[in-house]
Every structure is written in C-alpha cells, then in structure tokens.
Amino acid sequence: xxxxxxxxxxxxxxxxxxFSIVGLSFYFYDLKDSNSTINxxxxxxxxxxxxxxxxxxxxxxxxIFIICFGILxxxxxxxxxxxxxxxxxxxxxxxxxxxxxxxxxxxxxxxEVRDKQxxxxxxxxxxxxxxxxxxxxxxxxxxxNLAIKLILTVLVFISLRCLWILVYESWKLWQx
Numbered sequence: 437x438x439x440x441x442x443x444x445x446x447x448x449x450x451x452x453x454x455f456s457i458v459g460l461s462f463y464f465y466d467l468k469d470s471n472s473t474i475n476x477x478x479x480x481x482x483x484x485x486x487x488x489x490x491x492x493x494x495x496x497x498x499x500i501f502i503i504c505f506g507i508l509x510x511x512x513x514x515x516x517x518x519x520x521x522x523x524x525x526x527x528x529x530x531x532x533x534x535x536x537x538x539x540x541x542x543x544x545x546x547x548e549v550r551d552k553q554x555x556x557x558x559x560x561x562x563x564x565x566x567x568x569x570x571x572x573x574x575x576x577x578x579x580x581n582l583a584i585k586l587i588l589t590v591l592v593f594i595s596l597r598c599l600w601i602l603v604y605e606s607w608k609l610w611q612x
Contacts, residue, residue, distance in 0.1 A: 442509055445570070449563050450505045453498050453530070456560065460495045481541065490537045497533065501526040524571055527564040534558035539603070557600050565592050 442450075467482065481487060504523035507513050535558060566589050574584040 442505070446505070446567060449567055450502060452560060452563065453501055457495065457498050457502065460491055460498070463491060464495070486540050487537065490533055490540060494530065494533045494537075497526050497529040501530060520571075524568055527567050531558075531561040531564035534561040557597070562593060562596055565596070
C-alpha cells in the first residue's frame with residue numbers, strides 16, 4: 437500500500453456509499469418528523485434505540501469514508517498513510533455494521549412485517565471487504581499479486597455467503 441489510486445471499482449463503491457448516505461439522511465429526517473413514521477409498518481424497527489445507534493454509526497463511517505476518498509483523490513494527499521488507514525478502517529467498519537444490523541434487527545420482535553422489509557445479503561459489506569483486499573500489494577510480481585487478490589476476493593465472497601446461509605435460519609432472515 438504505497439499510495440492511493442482510485443479505479444472504477446472504488447468510484448462505484450463511493451457512489452453507492454453516497455446513495456447510502458442519502459438514504460440514511462432520509463431515515464434520520466423521518467425520525468425527526470414523527471408524522472412521517474406514524475403509518476409506517478416499521479415504526480418499531482426504525483425507532484429502536486439500537487437500530488438508531490447502528491444507523492448513526494453507519495452514517496458517520498460512510499461520511500468518513502467519502503471524505504477520505506475525496507481527500508485521497510487529490511494528488512497532493514495520495515501518499516498520506518494516515519488518511520489511507522482511516523479510509524480502510526472506515527470501509528471495514530461499514531462492512532461490519534451491515535452484518536451487525538442484520539444480527540441486531542433479527543433479535544427483537546417488531547411486528548408481523550419482517551417479510552416485507554427486504555433485508556438481503558449485505559452487498560455493500562462485500563464490496564467494502566473487496567476494496568480493502570485490493571488496496572494492498574501482496575507480491576512485487578504483478579501476476580502473482582493479481583492472483584492473490586482474486587483468490588482472496590473469491591474466498592471472502594464464499595465466506596460471507598456461507599455465513600449468510602449459516603445465519604439464515606437462526607437469525608430468521610427468511611422473514612426479512
């Protein structure tokens with residue numbers, strides 16, 4: 437990890453993160469406006485203190501990620517290891533928080549509406565893990581480095597998919 441160089445994948449992840457920030461902003465706006473959640477079937481879920489804290493932590497992590505992405509895109513700061521480290525840590529935190537929200541949201545009862553909530557495999561979590569894998573160099577030889585990155589990406593995907601399948605019943609994700 438010598439310096440930052442954004443690629444198409446990172447730009448796509450940044451755009452998806454921006455969309456997530458916009459979505460979380462609407463969520464917090466709706467929380468502030470009690471009239472907008474009165475008719476929502478998910479009012480208990482949205483107002484649960486744990487979900488609010490997880491969502492706030494996600495918003496902060498995603499904002500830090502985008503800020504670091506923007507700073508690292510400036511040529512002058514591409515070699516800044518502190519900003520790059522914060523960027524990578526925020527990506528890991530975003531990935532973890534999506535799984536934690538799945539777990540936490542599955543541990544309490546909030547009405548008979550889970551079948552309509554649409555919780556699925558956390559794609560952004562996988563993309564963040566993939567981003568972290570591709571930020572490091574594992575070998576000085578290009579082909580070997582590429583092979584290692586591809587193998588690690590496939591292993592992470594398979595691991596996360598297996599974890600998803602493993603917790604599918606115990607977390608009652610089939611209701612999601």
